[in-house]
Amino acid sequence: MKKFLYLFILIILALYLHTYNSSNNPSFEQNEPVPPSSSKIVALSHFSAEIPASSAPLLEWNKDLNAVYYELELFDTVPENLSNDDLSSDHLYYTASIYTNAYQIDLKDIAPEYLNKKPLYWRVRSMDIDGNPISSFSKLETLYATDAPSSMNSPLPHVTYNKENGTTLLYPVYAFIPNAHATQFEIEVTDRPPENPNGTTPSKYRIFSAITNLCDYYDPKARIGKYYWRVRGLDDDNNPVGVYSDAQTFENNPNDNWKIGIFGDSISHGGGHLSFGPADWEYSYAYYLDFPTINLSCSGDTSETMVKRFDTDVVPFHPQYLLIMGGTNSLRAGIPAENVIEDLIAIREKCYENNITPIFLTLAPINxxxxxxxxxxxxxxxxxxxxxxxxxxxxxxxxxxxxAALNSPAILPTYYGMDGLHGDIPTKKIYAQAINDNISQFIEK
Incomplete structure (x- = not known):
């Protein structure tokens, strides 16, 4: 009887503490979703003794959609008691400067004596913004390599436009895997196929170029028509490192009869979690919609700049319906609500003047x-x-x-948007579901 009474008291106490925490702890939210666990990191590149790598192989692994960056270790022997969750002091080479799920490593610089002779070993793990691991290391992968030159002599583009839903952007982002030894990268956009593929000099059809030290570049100009883009590596003195990549095509054609457009800032343009941009389709709510759209959004827009570019960026495509989400950048900069509302009214009137049905999206909170x-x-x-x-x-x-689809939190929870602004994958999926569930009330049958 005493044991039963003691157990009963413990249960009552636990229920009291749960109720107290629920009502008094401001960070506690009922039904707060649990963040998704990170992916298990698995090597996708395999180089055996029978099929060895070149002297500068591209090491690839599955993308972790929660990673901010990756750590990679290379070993010349298999260390004893190697931990799956800790860095090893026995590595031959280490880097944490990896922001995509691939890395070209030049073994002639790091381990020339092993080429054609002995295997090396590598592994990788994903990291968060605070420098904490969010996955274990991948299984140690054996790497056989020769002294043959690499076939990868340029950055490797890894974005494909105009294929799936949400993959047509008026303001494209050029994303690529860096090539070894390049410290910066030159983007070139042409209006026809470059006459000198895989060369080292600019094309005579160049209409735009820019240099970046990142592995993606946001085009500041709207691109209406068909274009080609390519990228080459440079050193610190702007000398070429390798050649231009194969030219990639993209097209934004006003004659494609776009029924629905998306108009907004970076929240609608795509990207989030610091290291993912609009070319990472999983971070775009347009990708999860049940219907095709043309994304007319531009990162960095305010409600004022959206009004200014409406005639040049929206009108040429003549969408029947326009999903509009804008004003967050204005509000966080201190622009009065009344000014933002005036801009939204101006956008609404421009829609009506051009026989476009405006469909506004409410703005999520920020952090x-x-x-x-x-x-x-x-x-x-x-x-x-x-x-x-x-x-x-x-x-x-x-x-x-x-x-409201996010349950209207007062502050954007980190789970919904690590950077406090853009919304991560759970948020983008919720936006898309809200649109999918409600778009039919606006669409004429």
């Missing part, structure tokens, strides 16, 4: 603390009040309540 941590940007102290005013206006218009 100023995470924005400061990731981007080192301050947020207006009155953003929350102004966002609520703007959303109240949007709810009087033809709209889909994307914010």
């Amino acid at each position: 100023p603390e995470n924005i400061k941590k990731v981007f080192d940007e301050n947020t207006s102290p009155v953003w929350q009040r102004n966002l609520n005013i703007v959303n109240k206006f949007i709810r009087t218009q033809p709209h889909i309540d994307a914010a």
Whole structure:
């Protein structure tokens, strides 16, 4: 009897503490979703003694959609008692400067004495923004290599436009895997196929070029028509490292009879979690829609710049319906809600003038603390009040309540958007589901 009474008291106490934490701990949310576990990292590149690598192989592994960057270790022997969760002091080579799920490594520089003779071994793991591992290391992979030159003599583009839903961007992003020894990269856009494929000099058909030290580049110009882009590596003195990559095509054709367009800032353009951009389709809500769209969004837009570019960026495509999500950048910069509403009204009127049905999306909250941590940007102290005013206006218009689909948190939870602004995969899927569930009320049958 005493044992039963003791157990009963413990249960009552546990229930009390749970209720107390639920009502008094501001970080506790009922039914708060659990963040997805990171992927198990698995090597996709296999180089055996029978089929060895070149002297500068491309090491690839599956993409971890929660990773901010990756750590890679190379060994000349298999260490004893190697931990799956800790760095080893026995590695021959180590790098953490990897922001995509592939890395070209030049073994002539690192381990020339092993080429054609002995195997090497490598492994990789994914990391978060604070430098903490979010996966175990991949299984140690054997790497046989020869002294033959690599066939990869340029950066390797890894984005394909105009195929699946959500993969047509008016403002393209050029994403690629860096080539070894390049410290910066030159993007070239042409209006016809380059006359000198895989060369080292610019094309005579070049219409735009830019240099970046990142492995993607956001085109600042709207591209209407058919274009080609390619990229080459450069050293610190702007000398070529290898040749231009194969030219990639993309097309934004106003004659394609786009029924639905998307118009907004980076939240609609795509990307998130710091290291993923609009060319990482999993981070775009357009990718999860049940219907094709043309994405007319531009990263960095304010509600004012959306008004200014409407005539040049939206009107040529003549969409019947326009999904509009804009104003977040204005509000976090301290622009009054009334100004943002005026801009949204101007966009609405431009839609009507051009026989376009506007469909507004309510704005999700942001997380100023995470924005400061990731981007080192301050947020207006009155953003929350102004966002609520703007959303109240949007709810009087033809709209889909994307914010309510997130259960309307006051601050964007880190689970929904690590960088505090863009929304990660769970958020983009929720937006898409809200649109899929409600778009039919606006579409004429």
